[in-house]
Amino acid sequence: MKNALEIKDLSRSYKDFALQNLSLNLPAGCILGLVGENGAGKSTTIKLIMNTIHRDSGSITVMGTDNTSPQFQDVKQDIGVVLDEANFPEVLTARQVNKVMKYTFTRWDEAVYFDYIKRFDLPEKKAFKEFSRGMKMKLAIAVALSHHPKLLLLDEATGGLDPIMRDEILDIFNEFTRQEDHSILMSSHIVSDLEKSCDYIAFLHKGRLLFCEEKDRLLEKYGILSCSREELEKLPAGTVYGRTRSSSYGGVEALADRTKIPAGMKVSHAGIEDIIVFLAKKEG
DSSP: OOEEEEEEEEEEEOSSOEEEEEEEEEETTOEEEEEOOTTSSHHHHHHHHTTSSOOSEEEEEETTEETTSTTHHHHGGGEEEEOSSOOOOTTOOHHHHHHHHHTTOTTOOHHHHHHHHHHTTOOSSSOGGGSOHHHHHHHHHHHHHTTOOSEEEEESTTTTOOHHHHHHHHHHHHHHTTSTTOEEEEEOSOHHHHHHHOSEEEEEETTEEEEEEEHHHHHHHEEEEEEOHHHHHTSOTTSEEEEEEEOTTSSEEEEEEGGGSOTTSEEEEOOHHHHHHHHHHHHO
16 A cells, blocks of 8 residues: 555535645655645545545545545544544543443554553543543544554644643654554644654645645755845746745845755755745735
């Protein structure tokens, strides 16, 4: 299996929003970070992958299976899902969630589940409605990891977690993909999390995919060019991407292709957040 996930020409329209012709692949054994502003289409994409909402057009193949086929019900046993709002019945405790999941997943592993409950310092007998947002997310992550999935679909899974716990969770996700048939699609507003963990980055902006690239290639390709406005205007076409911004010394800064910048010009590192901000402004 080369790709854990294949999306081709996927579209879904609402009254005030449209996901337009989305195409991307998630190679097996990799982590793909899905980034974009609120309302860009990240949650819609994950719902479409799980076939919980209907598409207007396009196709989705999950671990070699069309997600509209009857066989996809069996494939769901291999998918761990964490949505941006963890949704368990409010009266259930962590212990009771375990009992429910025994009848939900054929490979539910009680020992693994309670290991995560202990590792995440979650109370076993406290009702879900009394959990903080961070506790709710940790419980959802524990459930997603405890039935031996091969694919994780994570929608803002690190939201509400403190930096120390976020770091631990990211380590767990990295451990998960050490098995070559384990893959993760992870959406997040916390771009530093994606930059730390992901092999690929996909940038959704207003329902359109602006890029889906290997993270290392993005970091190699782009830099922040600092120069005067006059110097900027003399650069060859295709050197600069997006709009410029004023720099602290009175000149301008721009996102640029490192391979096209003339020798001697000042260029600094462009992080993933720099890249998406400049490109979003270009589209804006």
